[in-house]
Amino acid sequence: MAFLHNLGTVCILIGVPFFVSGTVGLLRFPDIYTRLHALTKADNVGLGFVVLGLALQAEQWNTVARLLLIWLLVLIGSSASCHLVARAALRKKIQPWSRS
Amino acid sequence: MSWLYSTAALCLLCAIVAGLWRILRGPTAADSMLAAQLFGTCGVAILLLLSKGLNWVVLLDIALVFALLAALAAVAFALRTWGGTER
């Protein structure tokens, strides 16, 4: 039990930097497509690790199921909305950034 | 051990506040919207962490609602404000 708990702690500690780097990417990356990339890392991996960590520490299966449901919902919602935003950006003929 | 959750939540809140800058700056409208999208996810993570840290199950419900509705604003933006017919 203690092992699982510690593992969960490690997972949370891994997850939080992903959020921070997502924000840094949002601030630093040059154009919208690269920012989308940074954003999805925070969404999927960061939240994934946090959920995994909390699920490992959860006392009831009920909670684990809810955590997973929340993560899945965020995955679905963010991937779909990011797709739509990127599509709209392409339609508006925003050129992807290139080093030149 | 509960400092772990609150510190992590604080870090995420800092990430949100830092991300506000992108909303203010963002050259195109979509950049601002992306930042808002990131806030939604950060909010979900904060709620989950707090729900563990404060041992408060209700917060999971709130996080669930957040997760359900996170896409709504971005979809409205992509389809109505920005996308749709050509301008």
Place this chain on the structure above:
Amino acid sequence: MTSVMSFFDIMLVLALPWLGWRLLASPDLFRAVVLFISLGLLMSLTWVRLHAPDVALAEAAIGAGLTGALFLSALRRLERMQDSERRLDYAEKREEERQAPPARRRRSKPIAYGLALLLLVFFLVLLGWSLVKTSVSPGGLGPAVTGQMGQTGVQSQVTAVLLNFRGYDTLLEVMVLFLAALGSWSLTRIRQPLPEEVAAPVLASLVRLLVPLMIIVAGYLVWIGSSRAGGAFQGGAVLGAAGVLLLLADVTVVRQIPSALLRWALVLGPLLFLLSAIACMWIGGNLLEYPRQSAGAWILLIESATAVSIGVTLAALYAGGRPLEPSALEEAGEVASESGGDEGEGE
């Protein structure tokens, strides 16, 4: 824990007014709306921090989701009506510049502005003073509510207050919502939806996944409302969000809902609430004094009906106008997309 939480507090306390300030100061309306959405999110976190989970739920559904969609769509509608060459960004600024040369504006403003500022400061001092002076008895009405909880038929204090102790307030509030829907319907009609562009397949599957889940969650929230955070308003808000998503995706099924059904769904909650209030009198109590044994069932019934009506009302408010009769226009759906406000195109 406590010291870290107080950092959390300070962060929120500073971020909220700053966000509000930036929101109103930003020259670009769109950015202001996005900031407003993030403000809703932070408000929701604040409610959690202040131990108000019911409010946080409602804010999560409404502040972070619905209001944003409302503003974004309205922005689009306004923008489409303006001249086509003017861009969304800085439209307002340009308009202002066009209408009043800066020099003249400067001359006419200071006195009025100074007066307004004075009034503002006066108000603030008054408010702050009253805030400091107001003495709250410890717990407020909490002990009174806790003492009477046994008679309400529910376990959640907020639900007990909403639907039992102050049921008439909620009744009137539901009526206010109904009036809002009536007002919006009498103001405008939904116009022709946009000419169909290439449909996004991802959107269709998103709707297919999310809308049923939203409806389930809405039901869950109404059900759980009797014992925990949740209830008719939160459930209704989630339901309304489902409606908005359907409207956004412009699903054909939504267009084919007969107008009468929509009207009945709008009326259902207020009507049932009113009828049960009167029925309570008839059974032999006061207005809205449910029979003790079955109070829980009454509340659940009223809440479910109200949640449906609130959801439909919010979706109708988003659609922003009276639906067209299906017979009148074969093509324009009745809850057709809000983006109707584009007669600029037709003309």
Place this chain on the structure above:
Amino acid sequence: MNTIFLYNFSGLALFAIGLHGLIRSSHLLRKILAANLMSSGVFLIMIVGAYGTDKGMIDPVPHAMVLTGIVVSVSATAVALALVCLVQETTNRVLLLQKRKKEQGRRTDA
């Protein structure tokens, strides 16, 4: 306790900023945003009032009031937005009337 009290000032500041924006801004949409800010400030103060007592003892009545307040404010916002759209549709501008006169004057000049 003291940090909780800080939220009061946050609410007050939100209200003030909203009021200022309501007076100052000329765009109708922004006025609606400002009114929403004001309502947020009021809600915040009410909830802090419900919290600012003993630990664990929370007054549910302000919570219920704020809950209804949020729903009412969103419906009011929706109606106001519909009105703004109508205003623009009929007058073709979304700024306040005061400026319209000036513009008309200039138009006749031109």
